[in-house]
Amino acid sequence: MTQSSFPVSAEFVAAANTTPAQYIKDYQRSIASPKANDDFWAERAELIDWIKKPTVISNVNYDLDDFRIKWFEDGELNISVNCIDRHLKDNPYKPAIIWEGDHPSLHKTLSFTELHAEVCRLGNAMRKLGVSKGDRVTLYMPMIPEAMIAMLACARIGAVHSVVFGGFSAESLGNRIIDSQSKLVITADEGVRSNKHTPLKANVDRALDMDGTQCVEKVIVVHRTGNSIPMSGRRDVWYHSVVAGESAECEPEVMNAEDPLFLLYTSGSTGKPKGVLHTTGGYITYALSTFRDAFDIKDDDVYWCSADIGWITGHTYSTYAPLANGTTTVMFEGAPDYPTWARVGHIIDKHKVSVVYTAPTAIRSMMKEGDAFVRESDRSSLRLLATVGEPINPEAWDWYYEVVGGGKCPIVDTWWQTETGGILIAPIPGTVALKPSCAMTPLYGIMPEIVDSDGEVLEGLAEGNLVIRGGWPGQMRTIYKDHERFLQTYFTEYPGYYFTGDGAQRDEDGHYWITGRVDDVLNVAGHRLGTAELESAIDSHPATVEAAVVGMPHEIRGVGIAAFVILKSGETKDEQIKEELNRHVRREIGPIANLDAIYIVDGLPKTRSGKIMRRILRSLAAGQYVGLGDLSTLADSSVINKIIEVLRAED
Numbered sequence: 001m002t003q004s005s006f007p008v009s010a011e012f013v014a015a016a017n018t019t020p021a022q023y024i025k026d027y028q029r030s031i032a033s034p035k036a037n038d039d040f041w042a043e044r045a046e047l048i049d050w051i052k053k054p055t056v057i058s059n060v061n062y063d064l065d066d067f068r069i070k071w072f073e074d075g076e077l078n079i080s081v082n083c084i085d086r087h088l089k090d091n092p093y094k095p096a097i098i099w100e101g102d103h104p105s106l107h108k109t110l111s112f113t114e115l116h117a118e119v120c121r122l123g124n125a126m127r128k129l130g131v132s133k134g135d136r137v138t139l140y141m142p143m144i145p146e147a148m149i150a151m152l153a154c155a156r157i158g159a160v161h162s163v164v165f166g167g168f169s170a171e172s173l174g175n176r177i178i179d180s181q182s183k184l185v186i187t188a189d190e191g192v193r194s195n196k197h198t199p200l201k202a203n204v205d206r207a208l209d210m211d212g213t214q215c216v217e218k219v220i221v222v223h224r225t226g227n228s229i230p231m232s233g234r235r236d237v238w239y240h241s242v243v244a245g246e247s248a249e250c251e252p253e254v255m256n257a258e259d260p261l262f263l264l265y266t267s268g269s270t271g272k273p274k275g276v277l278h279t280t281g282g283y284i285t286y287a288l289s290t291f292r293d294a295f296d297i298k299d300d301d302v303y304w305c306s307a308d309i310g311w312i313t314g315h316t317y318s319t320y321a322p323l324a325n326g327t328t329t330v331m332f333e334g335a336p337d338y339p340t341w342a343r344v345g346h347i348i349d350k351h352k353v354s355v356v357y358t359a360p361t362a363i364r365s366m367m368k369e370g371d372a373f374v375r376e377s378d379r380s381s382l383r384l385l386a387t388v389g390e391p392i393n394p395e396a397w398d399w400y401y402e403v404v405g406g407g408k409c410p411i412v413d414t415w416w417q418t419e420t421g422g423i424l425i426a427p428i429p430g431t432v433a434l435k436p437s438c439a440m441t442p443l444y445g446i447m448p449e450i451v452d453s454d455g456e457v458l459e460g461l462a463e464g465n466l467v468i469r470g471g472w473p474g475q476m477r478t479i480y481k482d483h484e485r486f487l488q489t490y491f492t493e494y495p496g497y498y499f500t501g502d503g504a505q506r507d508e509d510g511h512y513w514i515t516g517r518v519d520d521v522l523n524v525a526g527h528r529l530g531t532a533e534l535e536s537a538i539d540s541h542p543a544t545v546e547a548a549v550v551g552m553p554h555e556i557r558g559v560g561i562a563a564f565v566i567l568k569s570g571e572t573k574d575e576q577i578k579e580e581l582n583r584h585v586r587r588e589i590g591p592i593a594n595l596d597a598i599y600i601v602d603g604l605p606k607t608r609s610g611k612i613m614r615r616i617l618r619s620l621a622a623g624q625y626v627g628l629g630d631l632s633t634l635a636d637s638s639v640i641n642k643i644i645e646v647l648r649a650e651d
């Protein structure tokens with residue numbers, strides 16, 4: 001914990017939506033009692049256009065005998081109406097989406113009126129293809145407006161979308177289609193990033209060859225690059241053909257507040273990825289309300305969140321929250337290095353972006369290329385910068401603050417998770433001096449606690465596991481088709497609390513510092529990968545016997561992936577097998593699962609009961625060979641020295 005703090009500029013504070021005193025007063029009021037908490041959320045629900053206004057606010061109980069999570073349970077609404085239709089009266093021509101293509105010559109703006117027409121056409125087309133309320137639709141899309149249009153069209157007709165990140169493999173896509181039993185897949189011929197093409201449709205074809213995907217009746221394909229792709233006569237239809245001739249009006253489905261909105265698969269510490277389920281009324285109330293609070297949003301903001309729509313940030317803070325608020329959202333198809341590392345600055349200037357929300361990994365990769373690229377732009381439109389996904393190290397914070405923001409923009413470090421639906425901890429800008437690397441203060445209605453390993457709640461200055469007392473409208477409702485796993489993962493270890501899986505420290509000012517995952521989940525470049533998934537991908541290669549995966553420090557991605565692998569006897573321990581293993585894992589999971597270090601070893605440190613002691617491997621992968629802690633439970637302590645020999649040979 002560094003002691004330095006950066007007061008927000010007087011100019012920003014003067015124009016901020018919230019004052020320091022107001023934050024303290026409103027926060028205290030929002031958590032004063034269950035009744036006060038309900039009153040607070042009832043007020044925030046006023047920001048939503050309901051078809052039927054809810055009379056019940058929360059119905060949350062973490063008691064496993066009588067477990068329930070419901071918000072606004074008798075309310076009715078449609079999210080696409082909240083994101084689009086309700087802005088048509090006052091702001092019909094305001095840009096809803098500004099799309100910036102991979103190549104700097106490509107850009108497109110959709111006003112709320114245009115977005116409305118597009119969403120309605122696709123909604124109608126999907127209905128004609130037989131999709132109705134409750135059906136699942138998998139989206140495997142590049143960062144093009146059709147991706148947001150498809151999400152909103154699903155919301156309009158009550159279909160449950162499951163967006164699968166375009167960087168995942170055919171295999172990962174197939175598994176998610178099987179789990180969700182999707183009726184429809186929406187994709188594009190190819191994705192384009194840094195002038196490189198990704199064969200999205202070809203991956204869909206391979207995924208749909210997998211057993212269990214017979215549920216898919218149709219595949220809608222957006223024409224993005226026009227390169228030739230096979231289209232199967234009965235199953236595949238072009239996006240432009242199905243929407244052509246459809247009406248620009250589409251009756252929105254009336255949704256109960258607790259009807260599902262989407263599934264989003266994320267990695268856990270064990271087993272296969274889990275389908276995190278979010279519902280309608282609570283999710284949109286929380287998304288909209290936290291968006292206003294955390295980013296100090298004004299009507300004329302041009303807001304750019306760089307997250308891919310395949311992640312929760314791309315759902316909540318690229319799509320639903322800004323649009324529900326009537327804020328212009330910028331969507332960028334490409335990468336920060338194309339055509340040069342000056343691209344981010346050029347996009348800010350070109351579209352007069354005022355708020356930027358991105359990940360520390362992206363900041364570190366730009367920082368490494370030097371300041372000159374950023375200084376090609378003037379960035380005078382910027383007023384606020386934000387980060388998400390992993391702790392931001394002080395060097396990257398300083399660089400973001402001084403070089404990108406020119407020392408005038410507060411940096412909002414937002415902590416949250418796929419499961420939480422929206423931000424839980426972040427400084428409300430203008431209300432508190434900022435500490436680099438610190439997520440700071442809880443948002444309204446949120447009650448973080450730090451517990452020790454026995455579940456004892458720690459007061460004041462503390463370090464331990466981060467749990468949340470009580471519920472909030474944006475929280476996940478279940479793991480799709482696996483409610484048992486949901487209860488087991490989040491509500492069993494620390495009874496009565498939601499367990500985040502993160503460690504945290506609370507400093508003398510009551511501010512929260514996230515120290516990282518305390519489970520077997522790696523946070524690589526702000527994306528989650530389970531060690532179990534990575535290990536089973538390595539194990540599935542015919543040359544391997546067993547593998548153990550741990551995180552290791554990585555200069556750009558924060559956390560890198562280190563694999564300790566035992567090969568079958570007779571296999572050659574050379575560079576070639578390592579490359580082959582890496583290719584294999586990338587093919588199984590996707591290019592994000594890149595093994596940064598592979599160590600071929602003869603044995604793994606295991607307890608007598610056969611459990612891999614990852615703690616030891618983590619220290620070794622970080623180059624720490626002494627002070628490995630208690631080794632008395634190891635079945636065979638001689639493996640440690642042998643692994644150290646392998647590591648030394650690699651240095």
Ligand code: WT7
Nearest residue numbers: 388389390391413414415416417418514517528
């Ligand atoms: C995990 C959730 C929430 C959208 C992006 C990631 C880590 C997230 C921060 C932050 C330190 C952070 C946590 C969390 N994390 N934000 N500001 N500071 N760590 O969503 O894939 O669900 O991952 O990301 O470890 O548990 P996700």
